[in-house]
Amino acid sequence: SQTIHQWPATLVQPVGSPLSLECTVEGTSNPNLYWYRQAAGRGLQLLFYSVGIGQISSEVPQNLSASRPQDRQFILSSKKLLLSDSGFYLCAWSVEANYGYTFGSGTRLTVV
Amino acid sequence: SQKIEQNSEALNIQEGKTATLTCNYTNYSPAYLQWYRQDPGRGPVFLLLIRENEKEKRKERLKVTFDTTLKQSLFHITASQPADSATYLCALRMNTGFQKLVFGTGTRLLVSP
Numbered sequence: 001s002q003t004i005h006q007w008p009a010t011l012v013q014p015v016g017s018p019l020s021l022e023c024t025v026e027g028t029s030n031p032n033l034y035w036y037r038q039a040a041g042r043g044l045q046l047l048f049y050s051v052g053i054g055q056i057s058s059e060v061p062q063n064l065s066a067s068r069p070q071d072r073q074f075i076l077s078s079k080k081l082l083l084s085d086s087g088f089y090l091c092a093w094s095v096e097a098n099y100g101y102t103f104g105s106g107t108r109l110t111v112v
Numbered sequence: 113s114q115k116i117e118q119n120s121e122a123l124n125i126q127e128g129k130t131a132t133l134t135c136n137y138t139n140y141s142p143a144y145l146q147w148y149r150q151d152p153g154r155g156p157v158f159l160l161l162i163r164e165n166e167k168e169k170r171k172e173r174l175k176v177t178f179d180t181t182l183k184q185s186l187f188h189i190t191a192s193q194p195a196d197s198a199t200y201l202c203a204l205r206m207n208t209g210f211q212k213l214v215f216g217t218g219t220r221l222l223v224s225p
Contacts, residue, residue, distance in 0.1 A: 006155075034212070043116075043217035044156070044201070049210065057210070090155050100146050100158025101213060108153070 002027035006091045006104030013111055019064075019078040021107050023091030026072065031093040033074040034101065035066055038088040050074060086111045114139040116216040118202060124222045125192055133187040133219045135202035140214070142204035145178055145185050150199045150218065159200075160187075192223045 006023045013019060025031055032051055036044040046059045048066035056066050063082050067075045074091055088108050092101040117136045125131050135145070144163040148156035162169040162178045162185070169176045175188040189196050199218040206212070 036215075041217075044215040046212055046214070049212055051210070059212075088153075092155070100148070100161055101156075102158070103155030106153070106155050 002102065004091065004093055004102055004104045006107060008107060009105065010108045011110070013081050013109065015083055015111055016080045019076070019081050019085070019109070021076040021089055021091075021109075023074045023076075023104055024072055025074075025093045028072070028093065028095055030071060031095050033068060034092040034094075035074065035076050036090045036092065036103075038090060038106075040087075044090065048076070081111045083111050085109065114214075116140070116202065116204060116214060118200075118216040118219045120217060120219070122220040122222055124224065127193060127223055127225050129192055131189040131192045131196065131221055131223070133200050133202075133221065135185040135187065135216055137183050137204060137216075140183070140204050140206065142180075142206060144205050145176075146203045146205065146213065147174075147176055147185075147187050148201040148203060148215075150201055152199075156201055156215075189221070192221075194223045194225050197221055197223050 003026045034049045035047040037047055038044050050056050050068045053068055064078050088106050090106045091104040094101045115138045146161045147159045150156040160171055160176045162176045164180055173190045177186045199220045201215050201218040203213045203215045
């Protein structure tokens with residue numbers, strides 16, 4: 001079956017520290033992968049998407065970057081976190097255009 | 113500018129009633145629209161998809177309508193149950209460029225016993 005793993009579940013990091021969030025997908029090949037952020041009381045904002053290994057598209061200019069070193073691995077990173085990077089980060093995948101996205105369980109990031 | 117609007121106020125209904133949630137959009141030409149359920153602290157879960165050429169789609173107690181003239185989708189839960197309490201998100205998928213999903217802010221539904 002198809003599953004998506006996202007970790008860690010919660011993270012508290014000081015301002016200026018680096019960040020690495022990892023997402024892996026099982027049971028499917030060549031998925032489209034996405035990173036979304038959900039701020040408190042706000043909708044999901046698409047940060048990055050990837051249609052293949054090494055192919056990353058950024059939606060908004062920001063302090064974050066993404067990489068896809070393997071077909072089913074998607075990593076969200078930052079060299080120096082800002083307070084405004086706090087939020088709920090969600091990884092998702094899709095294969096067919098006519099199907100919904102499958103989301104991971106999310107990472108609650110608090111930058112202090 | 114492009115907007116997806118969902119009622120930010122929570123919808124409170126009694127168990128057994130039909131819940132109706134609204135999603136309005138402007139300046140989009142979606143290929144299709146999707147509805148998701150999100151519980152606190154969890155990722156959204158896909159519920160239904162309706163295409164631009166479809167008027168209505170049903171799945172068990174769920175019904176979605178899509179009016180591209182009004183630029184509106186309605187999401188109905190019939191015979192609502194307390195377990196239906198959650199935030200419901202609508203999302204549009206464009207028919208141009210990379211077909212990414214754009215989400216509304218969601219409406220919280222509270223079903224009382």
